[in-house]
Amino acid sequence: MTDVLTRRARNRALLARQLLLERAPMGVLDAVEHLVGLQAQAPHPPYTGLWSRLRDFAFTDLSDLLADRAVVRIALMRSTIHLVTARDCLPLRSVLQPGLDRAFRGGHGRAFEGVDQDAIAEAGERLLAETPMTFAELGRALALRWPDLDQDRLAALVRTRVPLVQVTPRGLWGRSGQARHTPAATWLGQTPAPASTVEDLAVRYLAAFGPASPADAQTWSGLTGLREVFDRLDLRAFHDEDGRALYDLPDAPRPDPDTPAPVRLVAGFDNLILSHAVRDHVIPDRHRATVVMGTGNGIVRPTVLLDGTVEAMWSLDRGKRAATVTVEPFGTLTARARRAVETEAHALMAATDPGLAHEFRVTEP
Structure with missing residues (x-):
């Protein structure tokens, strides 16, 4: 018979993994990799997200890392912009690519039936390698060659097929700038991407967000078929109070449910709020529609x-x-x-x- 994890036990485990039970004496790069990135549609939330989690964090620390290209902003989990380390950028993008492709096929992709999508992606990659552009600028440039296709959809295809990072000054603290994009390989000088696997991704998800279900991991990542991935891993099984199966890394921290939890200001778009199919252990259902x-x-x-x-x-x-x-x-x-x-x-x-x-x-x- 598997052990039952109460909502409070799951909450304290999640807060510990998310560095929110106590601020961690951890460097910025290590924290960003432990968290598997921070969601970052807007420029400033990652700064507050790290400030809430790290003991000795200055906002200029992250800004300097962005300027030095040690961290980047790129579309990853759920096809949304995340701030990740340069080490993680291409490996994560590679393993998450099926989720981005599926999201594109279900939306803009219907407009490209019978069109040479590879040619569009290659043309867009060349243009952005020469000069970083906004997606509006990219769409207009591609429309000169494909005038019968919608400009926004042309840019969306390139965003889906090519790993693109937002170049600075976008994302720098105290600075402003449009979201201009260039290929990650151009910005980082990394090609080909180091190998990563979906099993690696599942383990990292549990280390940052567990205990959790395959459905939780799918909600976070945008991938499907993760139940089979969980089955291949050496995991410990639990149930929640409603009988839902949960899994965790055998040696991951699961603090006493009575561990005090300090007040924390959580950033907008924070993955703490977004990364589970069932989230009532961190955000009551009655508040979700107001927050999200x-x-x-x-x-x-x-x-x-x-x-x-x-x-x-x-x-x-x-x-x-x-x-x-x-x-x-x-x-x-x-x-x-x-x-x-x-x-x-x-x-x-x-x-x-x-x-x-x-x-x-x-x-x-």
Whole structure:
């Protein structure tokens, strides 16, 4: 008979893997690889995501790594932009490619029946290797050769077929820039991609997000057929309180469910919120529609963890004279919880805007 993991036990295990039970004395590159990247549609969430997890993190640390091309922004899990290390970029993209291909076939791909897609992808890769472009610019350039095809779809095909990274200054802290793209191999000088396997990916997922089910791993990755992959691995089996089968690495940390969980400000788009088919151990079902607005590349609001679960949302307004963190709780905050959230908010503002005044506000539930 397999052991049962309560929601609280799963929560504490997840928080430990996500470096959210206590800030880790870990370098940025090691943390990004442990987390298998950070979702990064918007430029700033990875900074807050790492600040919430690492003991000695300065926002310039990540910005410098982006400028040095030690980390990059590329479409990976769920066809969404993730920040990953240069070491992980091409191996992850290779193993995740079937998921990107399937998503494209179900959307834009229908418009390319009977068209030489390889020729379009190769033309787009050559153009972007010569000059980084936005997708709008790429679409217009490709339409000169394929005028009967939609420009956005032409760019989407290249994005799907060719590993493309967003070039700096996009993503640098304190800088702005359009999302311009170039082939990862051009930016990093890496070709061919080092080998990786779907089994490696499943193990890394469990190390960062377990215990979990194959359906959870599929939700995170965008791949299918992971039940068979789990069956090939040496995993420990559990059940949740509803009888759902869960699996984990035999020696992975599973803290005592009574382990205290500190208040944490979780970044927008954070994979903590997005990487399970069943997420009630970290975000109550009644809050999901409010936090996760839409599907695909929809907005995912920054959240506040109280006792390990999402119980509020937060935002940071960086003005000319003051930075303000506003917290929107889903219920009434106790005085103790409010003080803890305020302490975290002021610490965050000290990191983002040390030269400004700092204000903290809480809205009515």
